[in-house]
Amino acid sequence: xxxxxxxxxxxxxxxxxxxxxxxxxxxxxxxxxxxxxxxxxxxxxxxxxxxxxxxxxxxxxxxxxxxxxxxxxxxxxxxxxxxxxxxxxxxxxxxxxxxxxxxxxxxxxxxxxxxxxxxxxxxxxxxxxxxxxxxxxxxxxxxxxxxxxxxxxxxxxxxxxxxxxxxxxxxxxxxxxxxxxxxxxxxxxxxxxxxxxxxxxxxxxxxxxxxxxxxxxxxxxxxxxxxxxxxxxxxxxxxxxxxxxxxxxxxxxxxxxxxxxxxxxxxxxxxxxxxxxxxxxxxxxxxxxxxxxxxxxxxxxxxxxxxxxxxxxxxxxxxxxxxxxxxxxxxx
Amino acid sequence: xxxxxxxxxxxxxxxxxxxxxxxxxxxxxxxxxxxxxxxxxxxxxxxxxxxxxxxxxxxxxxxxxxxxxxxxxxxxxxxxxxxxxxxxxxxxxxxxxxxxxxxxxxxxxxxxxxxxxxxxxxxxxxxxxxxxxxxxxxxxxxxxxxxxxxxxxxxxxxxxxxxxxxxxxxxxxxxxxxxxxxxxxxxxxxxxxxxxxxxxxxxxxxxxxxxxxxxxxxxxxxxxxxxxxxxxxxxxxxxxxxxxxxxxxxxxxxxxxxxxxxxxxxxxxxxxxxxxxxxxxxxxxxxxxxxxxxxxxxxxxxxxxxxxxxxxxxxxxxxxxxxxxxxxxxxx
Numbered sequence: 335x336x337x338x339x340x341x342x343x344x345x346x347x348x349x350x351x352x353x354x355x356x357x358x359x360x361x362x363x364x365x366x367x368x369x370x371x372x373x374x375x376x377x378x379x380x381x382x383x384x385x386x387x388x389x390x391x392x393x394x395x396x397x398x399x400x401x402x403x404x405x406x407x408x409x410x411x412x413x414x415x416x417x418x419x420x421x422x423x424x425x426x427x428x429x430x431x432x433x434x435x436x437x438x439x440x441x442x443x444x445x446x447x448x449x450x451x452x453x454x455x456x457x458x459x460x461x462x463x464x465x466x467x468x469x470x471x472x473x474x475x476x477x478x479x480x481x482x483x484x485x486x487x488x489x490x491x492x493x494x495x496x497x498x499x500x501x502x503x504x505x506x507x508x509x510x511x512x513x514x515x516x517x518x519x520x521x522x523x524x525x526x527x528x529x530x531x532x533x534x535x536x537x538x539x540x541x542x543x544x545x546x547x548x549x550x551x552x553x554x555x556x557x558x559x560x561x562x563x564x565x566x567x568x569x570x571x572x573x574x575x576x577x578x579x580x581x582x583x584x585x586x587x588x589x590x591x592x593x594x595x596x597x598x599x600x601x602x603x604x605x606x607x608x609x610x611x612x613x614x615x616x617x618x619x620x621x622x623x624x625x626x627x628x629x630x631x632x633x634x635x636x637x638x639x640x641x642x643x644x645x646x647x648x649x650x651x652x653x654x655x656x657x658x659x660x661x662x663x664x665x666x
Numbered sequence: 667x668x669x670x671x672x673x674x675x676x677x678x679x680x681x682x683x684x685x686x687x688x689x690x691x692x693x694x695x696x697x698x699x700x701x702x703x704x705x706x707x708x709x710x711x712x713x714x715x716x717x718x719x720x721x722x723x724x725x726x727x728x729x730x731x732x733x734x735x736x737x738x739x740x741x742x743x744x745x746x747x748x749x750x751x752x753x754x755x756x757x758x759x760x761x762x763x764x765x766x767x768x769x770x771x772x773x774x775x776x777x778x779x780x781x782x783x784x785x786x787x788x789x790x791x792x793x794x795x796x797x798x799x800x801x802x803x804x805x806x807x808x809x810x811x812x813x814x815x816x817x818x819x820x821x822x823x824x825x826x827x828x829x830x831x832x833x834x835x836x837x838x839x840x841x842x843x844x845x846x847x848x849x850x851x852x853x854x855x856x857x858x859x860x861x862x863x864x865x866x867x868x869x870x871x872x873x874x875x876x877x878x879x880x881x882x883x884x885x886x887x888x889x890x891x892x893x894x895x896x897x898x899x900x901x902x903x904x905x906x907x908x909x910x911x912x913x914x915x916x917x918x919x920x921x922x923x924x925x926x927x928x929x930x931x932x933x934x935x936x937x938x939x940x941x942x943x944x945x946x947x948x949x950x951x952x953x954x955x956x957x958x959x960x961x962x963x964x965x966x967x968x969x970x971x972x973x974x975x976x977x978x979x980x981x982x983x984x985x986x987x988x989x990x991x992x993x994x995x996x997x998x
Contacts, residue, residue: 336969359683359846392932394931394932394933467773557928562923574928576927576928576931577931578931579928579931582689582928588925589925589926589927589928590923590925591894591922591923591924591925591927592923592927593920593921593922593923594921594923595908595921595923595924595927595937596889596908596911596914596921596939597910597937598938599726599908599910599911599939599940599941600724600725600726600911600939600941601939602938602939602941602944603728603938603939604936604937604938604939605927605930605936605937605938606930606934606935606936606937607928607930607931607932607933607934607935607936608931608934609931609932609934612934642966665958
């Protein structure tokens, strides 16, 4: 047990990554220097955005370097410390990567009081995905009571929170998800008004049925055909927060742009991109509000936890093959 | 001279309209009933948006019906009146269509004091195209001093005004236009900082050269490849007012969506559609401001005037073949 297992990026994938994309290494556990501390990582977050970090192109964050530890959000416990702000036993969330131990000087991480809640919640609704939903939907989507909100990836870590906040704010919430099981979960467990199964049928007729007053906010996690279809149903003045485009991340060809984007013109509608980091100074506010909603039973979250760092690759695949049920997390 | 020549829509075109798309008829000059007045139309405005009005689909305005007079903006003089608000000799701008005479009860038109200026200016910079540029750029584009503004269709009726207002507001203005003559006009006459000739070379390298600080506002009149290319050069927080997509209006296949739309995500940028009618109650404000800039020599406008209602079809073609020089107007 005296080694640090690390999952390193071995090559840049084209299209869907393969087993060779990463390489598992066993290295010595590092020692914290002055002003540093050592964290034993308990949980690693798996997010669709990771696919983007692997491409060698300009984005909101530099790409992961070849032979570097794969970037990932993490939560773990301080086990050794030369840092005044972190003492042994403190929980730390941050971007420590797919490995078992990490040394940090405190950058890119934050001490986290879990209030006795399961630590994995802080990689889910009380972490990045939750903040993405909270700020992206409320700040970019600007929902108003009585409006109709559609969200794709509705059973996912971000989408599930968007729809539940839509309900809290008095909106009609309609999800789009893949498969009857996910759709049932979204409606029966999360309380959405409806959920369209894009694998079963026609998204267009589903929108027609479930959004009789059109679509005022479309929170997009998937891009592709679904974005194009929703564009045909938006109302005047609609807002479309662009959070992701999971349908396009493993494309070998060019991304499919939304052919119906001129619906923005006709409807004086807006499409706006968002990156959660922009609300960094308000994470505490979002976290407090969502923790309160959780206590009140208004906001539910589900984590899908796999175990073992050696299972990183098959777990990663579950981000894209529709197999995960809830926020995907790896216990390392 | 006692007939009213009218250009009627004969069939719905697929792709580029042909000579058979319209039919010229000579009918009796109508007489105004109670509360109505008769206008002798002097000038008809030709605008890219007309192409959209001919498609049988839901848009911001119903399609022109088959056998109806082709919809168009017009300016003319009242020659007979039973309407208290309009007297003989008054100029009237409105949507009276491609014909020589029209009766109106005052809806869809407005009495226009030309202040001795040439009436055709009120179909150009002091009319819809000018208002589109003024409100669309200032309200949706939200330019700030020192920012870089790129506008496509830069020699056109809307684009030429956008770039000049950008200069008035202290921005760097870079146009995109087709052919050396238009580009020269945009820089030498209109005072843009630069103009990229998309017919000559690579728009991407043109943007690299002329927008060293990236693009903060892209006012899009053309869509297609140019929109996609500009998306690769936008800055964080950029605004993209979508005014039109002239490159796509005569497509027989689906509109080409912007493949690089995920640049909106990375850059937290916004794309928003606009329709000038939304600022109808502020046209007077925009008109006054632009008339003042014209008097001060800060805002120039050029009209390309063709003559004769029978020349409607070849004139219409000039909207799309790059032959027009300035706002396209037909004297009927």
